[in-house]
Amino acid sequence: MxxxxxxxxxxxxxxxxxxxxxxxxxxxxxxxxxxxxxxxxxxxxxxxxxxxxxxxxxxxxxxxxxxxxxxxxxxxxxxxxxxxxxxxxxxxxxxxxxxxxxxxxxxxxxxxxxxxxxxxxxxxxxxxxxxxxxxxxxxxxxxxxxxxxxxxxxxxxxxxxxxxxxxxxxxxKIAYLRLVDPKKIEFPIELIADAEVVESRPNRPQRADEHLRQRMLEGFDHARMFSRYYSEAGVETMLRALDEGSTWESVSPLPSHNPLPDSRTEIRHFRECIAADGADWRVYPDDLPIDLIIFDDDRVLFGSDEALETTRRDAMLDSTNPALIAWATELFEDYHQQASTPLDYLLDPVRENGLYKALRLDWARDRFS
Missing domain, CATH: 1.10.10 (Arc Repressor Mutant, subunit A)
Incomplete structure (x- = not known):
């Protein structure tokens, strides 16, 4: 239409x-x-x-x-x-x-x-x-x-x-907006008029993810992001950025960490992100409205809603509009202020179950105790 x-x-x-x-x-x-x-x-x-x-x-x-x-x-x-x-x-x-x-x-x-x-x-x-x-x-x-x-x-x-x-x-912008839930977030339509829509297709199901990785590899000084799910490749990319002198702030939702990490790679990432200099990782107590990443206050990328995606169809919005970046920054800061450090989030499970059980580290206890 x-x-x-x-x-x-x-x-x-x-x-x-x-x-x-x-x-x-x-x-x-x-x-x-x-x-x-x-x-x-x-x-x-x-x-x-x-x-x-x-x-x-x-x-x-x-x-x-x-x-x-x-x-x-x-x-x-x-x-x-x-x-x-x-x-x-x-x-x-x-x-x-x-x-x-x-x-x-x-x-x-x-x-x-x-x-x-x-x-x-x-x-x-x-x-x-x-x-x-x-x-x-x-x-x-x-x-x-x-x-x-x-x-x-x-x-x-x-x-x-x-x-x-x-x-x-x-x-x-319907290729992107069809994958956004208006009950979770209300996009400022006027501000996305000049944004680029990057859409995955059946013949290129990873196109949106490839675009995001390419933007990351272009380099940045500081990034702010919502990460609604754990991605091994995404975390590795952000840890490499820290090694190269970049800094970043990240907010992820509590549901994405429930259950707690139980694979060696995810546990390693969990530990490194908590301890890394230049990284500010927070956990929000509920779901986040959308994925986003703001690079150096001059570019913002928005992801789509998993609930509305299929395995072969997702999309991303890429914009350099200063007003849209300012709107995204305010959105990020809003959730960032309400989020806690991962250690705060871990306290109750550790108190209740002990460290090894809380982190599902029975294999580690058997090996290192």
Whole structure:
């Protein structure tokens, strides 16, 4: 779907808008969603099918869930519909190639019907005539031949233009936003407009990870990161960076360390990250909203949500936008301040079970005691 098609789909009827707004509130099975929206199941499936295919909705174990892409598109469309009327937004969006929007914009720019007819940027003469007849009947423009956009028409035009712009960003970044849970994090859509989306594909399932490793190998002085899961290769890379004089701060969620490390490599990494000079590793008591890494205050990479990924599809967002980096830094600092050192996290298990049992180090006790 392009931006116009997505807006058209969402705004097609009051019933559909109600269904999608209900799904935006919380995930549900189609039957549950139909009950919540007060409709039959058929319009629910009709509303969701195309959105699932486009990435605005995800299906997880029978339930349907809005992705960040769908969440923003539905929110912005609903807001525009409340401002100027759903019928007006739907009427503009239902015109192929945005023809009605283009004609109304042309009139707002002071162009006459004749000038638009002879300009290749506008649709055919018959399409322009039909659009202007509709606009006159709706009182969006004054009567011809001296047509001008009325106050009502201008409000509708501005609302649709802004909606189309924002949803356009969503569509451009949908390969990434389809893998982000809006209940965990609300991305500032305006700030990701110029970001690069790096998407893994079936023929290159490791493309996003390769991109991250490449950015790491380019070198950095200081990095701040969320690491939602343990990666042997990732930790080795960051330890090598320390050896080369870099410093880093890392926050990982408690669930990723539960159970505690039980392999020799992970235990070694655990110990080295705690003791390393230049490394500040903290453990957050709950899940983190997303993976991210900020390099030297001049680049940020965002990872996707494991729950919405498949083994062959993940994606990453790469940006040098200072405003987005500042937003990511504030997000990092927020969680960093609430996190504790790994030693603090270890105290209770050690007190309760003893060091060897807490760390699952029976093999070490037998060997070294």
């Amino acid at each position: 392009n931006a116009r098609e997505l807006i058209e789909h969402i705004s097609r009827s009051d019933q559909r808008l109600a269904i999608l707004r209900a799904l935006r509130e919380r995930s549900a099975k189609p039957g549950e969603l139909a009950e919540r929206a007060g409709v039959d199941r058929t319009p629910v499936y009709t509303a969701l099918e195309d959105l699932e295919e486009s990435g605005a909705v995800a299906a997880i174990e029978g339930r349907r869930k809005m992705t960040a892409a769908g969440d923003v598109a539905v929110r912005e469309t609903a807001t525009a519909c409340e401002a100027v009327g759903r019928e007006a937004i739907s009427h503009l969006a239902s015109s192929t190639d945005n023809n009605r929007f283009r004609v109304l914009s042309g009139i707002d720019d002071g162009l006459s019907r004749g000038e638009m007819v002879h300009d290749d940027a506008y649709p055919s003469r018959s399409t322009i005539n039909r659009a202007m007849e509709d606009f006159e009947a709706s009182e969006w423009i004054t009567p011809r031949p001296e047509s001008m956009v009325t106050k009502e028409g201008k409000e509708i035009l501005d609302a649709y233009e802004e909606l189309h712009r924002v949803v356009g960003i969503v569509v451009e």
